[in-house]
Amino acid sequence: MKKEVKVHSLFSDFDISLFKAGKHYRLYEKFGAHIMELEGETGVYFAVWAPTAKAVSVIGDFNYWNEQEHQLNVRWDESGIWEGFIPGVEKGNKYKYKIQSGINDEKFEKADPYALKCEHPPNTASIVWDLDYEWKDKKYMATRENKNALDKPYSVYEVHLGSWRKNMDENRPLTYTEMADELVSYVKELGFTHVEFMPVMEYPYDPSWGYQLTGYFAPTSRFGDSQEFMTLMDAFHKAGIGVILDWVPSHFPEDKHGLGLFDGSHLYEHPDPRKGYHPDWKSLIFNYGRNEVRSFLISNAIFWLDKYHVDGLRVDAVASMLYLDYSREDGEWEPNEHGGRENLDAISFVQELNKEVYRSFTGVQTIAEESTSFPRVSRPVDAGGLGFGMKWMMGWMHDTLEYFKKDPIYRQHHQNDITFSLTYAFTENFTLPLSHDEVVYGKKSLLGRMPGDEWQRFANLRLMYSYMFTHPGAKLLFMGAEIGQYEEWNFDTSLDWHLLDHKPHQGIKQVLTDLNKLYTSQSALYEKQFSAEGFEWIAYDDNQNSVISFIRKGNELKNQLIVVCNFTPTVLKEYKLGVPTKGKLKEIFNSDDKKYGGADIKNKAISIKQETDHGRDYSATITIPPLATVVFEIK
Incomplete structure (x- = not known):
């Protein structure tokens, strides 16, 4: 039996005009599920964008997943927004949108793109939730601009939350709350100024490491809820440590409950597979030229900075966004209007993103993982740049690892490998990355790449880290680098903490701790780290x-x-x-x-x-x- 869905809206006419123009950067305040009181009744206001839908219902554990009971109302203004207030729905209720396509009448069950919480995978429902929390980081936030500036030390410990450390008794990863104690104190002990999390947004498939997102506004439920993740953020800030999140606007998976063919049409993805499908990752690519999609993505970036007090966003796979021919053969891509291979829509999107981030927040940074020689990535938009604060120095990473794997007797013939980075080191604000990508897929661990006997391998590793920390630029090391892992990183198991029972591995941890002390205490190493x-x-x-x-x-x-x-x-x-x-x-x-x-x-x-x-x-x-x-x- 159809039940009443009260007509209600959080959208003003101005909101709608901004949304259509691609200029609404706080969509999370409007879309999604919002607990509220209306006319004396407590319930939830739902809003979802589905412009080609014939009908949209909210189904959930509160109505036995019956699509007939709570049908949303479509707005009159051709915005494609379906909305309504459902009395009696509460925090913790599970729900999805049942969408009937206006193209072929096919029906889809979709998770809420703006959900604040998701079910623990492999389950895929959204969960009604709130962001109520009493922050305790006021002192840190007031001084963040100074701590996070480009002329201050920037030493980053990259973490995959699921495999840093396990609760061995229960054979599970640590929770956000447990990490607020153990991970924070460990990063503080090592002396890193920042921590970077591989994607924490909800993702369905563990082997994707989080880079195939379905819940853009929800911290993954694998480790706890929103408030518990806020507790972790608070703990890092109390320790004076900044938090960077990996953010993935470059592609998304084809999972049926996700964004793909959301209302039966190519709503979020580009309709042309030459621009909308990624052949390497078998995933969908956002339509950067669609205003509403731009608003969705920029709102998502702003959301984490706003609601979770995040200090920076490391933007994944920027190169794949910038080039129409990325990973494509001749005939598999179409040039832009000027005959070039640059994706002009993606470039303008990135510039708009960075302008809005830096306009809205003080003391934050955006960091591009960009592997090509695209010009002025970390230069201001008004100076013709993309507007990022920093860029990963992939050339330094490649040359350094190639050099160090050579037997020292041959290094005299490859001196250019270790010095070449200084010929272009100041063309961008570079971060030197030894990231998770360098210790997987048969590349070996960092220690495993070092030549020589056991003593020489450890000496080479200490030398490489020391060269890295004295080279101009910010620093990033993936977890496990500090203990001299013998094995490659495995997302499914804990780091090999038992190695710290042995002196050579203790020495690696100590040298990195002391290098962080050197870097953070000697202003000659950071005040002009991005200047010749x-x-x-x-x-x-x-x-x-x-x-x-x-x-x-x-x-x-x-x-x-x-x-x-x-x-x-x-x-x-x-x-x-x-x-x-x-x-x-x-x-x-x-x-x-x-x-x-x-x-x-x-x-x-x-x-x-x-x-x-x-x-x-x-x-x-x-x-x-x-x-x-x-x-x-x-x-």
């Missing part, structure tokens, strides 16, 4: 010894550090180094320290002499340990 003014070569061409040396500079002229890297297992004694000024060299970091498992070959205070070397008026004679990085202050 903050870097100067001493020598990049000592191929024979496989040594590089350079200066890192802060805002003050006296604020300089000298960094020397030896990429061979040979101890280099009496190594003469040109330096910029007189005084003494004081060693402040040495990756060969015995506490890390090194040979403990160190330098005591070294006098600087007025003798020319490397084109400089002053020089010093140092010892460079094997497979090690040494950092000096000038006193």
Whole structure:
């Protein structure tokens, strides 16, 4: 029997005009399921966009999933919005939309695109929920702009929440609440300034790692509810640690309850498969030229920054959005109106997204995972850029890993691999990523890539991390890097925490902890990390010894550090180094320290002499340990 659905709307005429124009960036305040009181009755207001539907019903555990009982009303203004208030529906009720297509009368059961909570997969219903929570991070939020700025240290620990650590007694991942204790204290101990979560938005398929989303506005129910995720955010902020979320506007899966063919038409995806289907991931691509879809996506980005106090969004697979021919052969794509391969709709969408994010929030960053040489990714939109705050430096990652897997005896022939990144390091605001993608699919773990005997492998890994932390740019390391995992990452199991029972692995954890201390305490390493003014070569061409040396500079002229890297297992004694000024060299970091498992070959205070070397008026004679990085202050 059909029951009353009261006519009610949260949309004003202005909301509708903004939605149609693609300029409504707070759609989560209107669409979805909203608990409210109307005319003395408590219930839920539902609203969903389905412009080609003939009929839309709300089905749920409150009406025995009967599509006849609660049929929504379509708005008169041709917006395609169906809405209505259903008395008696409560927080925790499960629901879906039953949509009858106006094209062929086919019926679909769809999850709510704006649901605040979803059932635990493999179940697919949406759940009526709220975002009531008393935040405790007011102090952090007031100072976030300073902590999260580009001239501050930015050291990121990337986490897959399902496999960081397990509750071994119950054979399950930790909950958001448990992570608020264990994960937060661990990241704090390591000294990272930020944590980055692989996608937390609801996803149906565990092996996708979260990159195939179906619940864009709901933290995954695998680990708890919205308020428990807020508790985790609060805990990180209390510890002074920023939180970045992976965000996926590049594609979505074809699951029947998801966005694909939502009302029987290509509503969210582009109707042309050359633009709307991703051949690599067998997923659908958003129609970036459709105004309502742009509003949906930008509203989703804003939602996490607004309602969950997120400090940054790392935007996944940007390159796949920017190019019409991405992963396509000739004949499988169509040029743009200018005859080029750029996706003009996607470019304007990204620019609009970044403008709105930075206009609406202080102290946040957007970070592009973009693997091509597309220009000005991290430059302002009004200067012709895409408007991101930072961009992943994929070239540095590739060259560095290629270099380090080579036997040191051959590295003298590949010096350019380790120095080339500095030829373009300041064309963007780069983050140096050693992410989850580098420790899967047969690529081996980072330790597994290192050549030599056991001692050399660990020394190489310490050297690589030290080179990374002294190289200009922000830093990102995937979980497990800090304990020297032997095995590749497996999303289905915990990290190999037992490795920390052994001294070489303890040494890796300690060297990363100390590198974070070095990076966050030495302003020469971060104040000008995105500017050529903050870097100067001493020598990049000592191929024979496989040594590089350079200066890192802060805002003050006296604020300089000298960094020397030896990429061979040979101890280099009496190594003469040109330096910029007189005084003494004081060693402040040495990756060969015995506490890390090194040979403990160190330098005591070294006098600087007025003798020319490397084109400089002053020089010093140092010892460079094997497979090690040494950092000096000038006193």
